[in-house]
Amino acid sequence: MENKNFDVIIIGGSYAGLSAGMSLGRSLRNVLIIDSGKSCNRQTPHSHNFITHDGKAPTEIAKLAKEDVAKYKTVRFYNGTVVKTRKTNDGFEIETSSGENFHAKKLILASGVKDIMPDIPGFAECWGISVLHCPYCHGYEVKNEITGILSNGDMAYEFSKLIFNLTKKLTLFTNGKAVLSKEQSEKLEQNKITVNEDEIKEIKHENGSVRKIIFKNGQEVSLQALYAKIPFEQNVNASDDLGCERTEQGFIKIDMMHKTNIPGVFACGDNVTMMRSVANAIAQGNFAGAVVNKELSDETF
Structure with missing residues (x-):
């Protein structure tokens, strides 16, 4: 790529990044979008709760989005991985795994973000298909089915309240001793939500569709869907390189204008919020792109 200097570099070319790129491209900003092509929902067959695209494959939505953004000639794309980010006197320098600098x-x-899969055979194969992270994205499709929740403590309790609205055939699997309060346990029992503390050995499935949970004690439970809250880490180390602050949950900390604590650095999408959805990522990217354009305009007027 001949041009190495841009108004804006966007690290990440999925929904948030592409949406930010469109905002900036329509403002005639020279933009580079760097992406490795490994979105977190690449295994998910259908995306929901996004008007005009409800039920489409996430890969199809991303493909259409990239085609739309590519129409703006000041936006360029680079297929690669960022390995180092540095602050310079007049901006930022990005180094990729191939040794190129922008x-x-x-x-x-x-x-x-990158989801950290638990050491349970079958879990990763079902993730995004029948092992689900979000009732808003996938809950309607498994409503009234025999459903489980893999979680513990306060998060398990709050998640149970959401899922209970979608199905009454609900079991909470804590995969070890439950750490629920007395009041939480009583409320779950009152709503006939079973709490299973057995340790999980594996998840039996057919092409990613959950069939059974097998426990280490030899017991098993049949299921059609399983919700899970699992830990994550930031997908690239750019925020660490620059010293961006994090929230207690591990998200990049931003203000209402999507600014980080580092001047000139903005963030949007799954790396800043627990509300992970295609629609939300696109909305955030659209706004972040507009804010960056406004800052550039203020600085050059």
Whole structure:
């Protein structure tokens, strides 16, 4: 790529990054979108709760989005991985795994998060298909089915309240001793939600569709769907390189204008919020792109 200098570099070219790119491209900003092509929902067959695209494959939505953004000639794409980010006197320098370096006045972190799978055979194969992270994205499709929740403590209790609205055939699997309060346990029992503390050995499935949970004690339970809250880490280390602050939950900390604590660095998408959805990522990217354009305009007027 001949041009190495840009107004804005966007790290991450999925929904948030592409949406930010469109905002900036329509404002005639020279933009580079760097993406490795490994979105967190690449295994998910259908995306929901996004008007005009409800039920489409996430890969199809991303493909259409990239085609739309590519129409704006000031936006360029680079297929690769960012390995180092540095602050310079007049902006930021980005180094990729192939050794190429790019420079920008502003930086948008839209690289998402990486889910850390538990050591349970079958879990990763079902993730995004029948092992689900979000009732808003997938709950309607498994309403009234025999459903489980893999979680513990306060998060398990709050998650149970949401899922209970979608199905009454509900079991909470804590995969070990439950750490629920007395009041939480009584409320779950009152609503006939079973709490199973047996340790899980594996998840039996057919092409990613959950069939059974097998426990280490030899017991098993049949299921059609399983919700799970699992830990995550930031997908790239750019925010660490720059010293961006994190929230207690591990998200990049931003203000209402999507600004991080580092001047010139913005963030949007799954890396800043627990509300992980295609629609939300697109909305955040659209807004972040507009804010960055406004800052560039203020600085050059």
